[in-house]
Amino acid sequence: MGAVWTVRTLLIASVAVTAVAMVDATISRSWDLVAVTGIALGLQIAALGGATRRRHHVHLRADLAVWVNDRAAVSGETVEALVDRALSDFASRVAAPPPLAGGPGRE
Incomplete structure (x- = not known):
């Protein structure tokens, strides 16, 4: 918890x-x-x-909780720091504007 x-x-x-x-x-x-x-x-x-x-609780699926705990044990990072970083990365990708039509990678 x-x-x-x-x-x-x-x-x-x-x-x-x-x-x-x-x-x-x-x-x-x-x-x-x-x-x-x-x-x-x-x-x-x-x-x-x-x-x-101070903190909001985030409820994770069981498989994600296992991954976060394993990853934290390997990296030496705290679970809280790892979840903060992962959610920040996810939020930046979701909030990023989509590429313009006809731009690089578009046909």
Whole structure:
């Protein structure tokens, strides 16, 4: 599922643990701990928002996913960089205007 999914999962777990700690600190009336956990909770929620907005997920067919993983292993390139490059190349070819009629290669 990728690095973004892993970071998101860890941040969600961290937010849950910090929220429980904040509730416990509130019940025990430890106001300095409430403040510290509140700040930590706010920072974690902000980081969670940033982690989920950075990248869009691309779902690949199984055969393409195998090819991308194999190619990344051989080239030493990350899967994300390889997919970025492949999609950029594809987009440039799709967006390129078609050759003019009567131009080179046309009869």
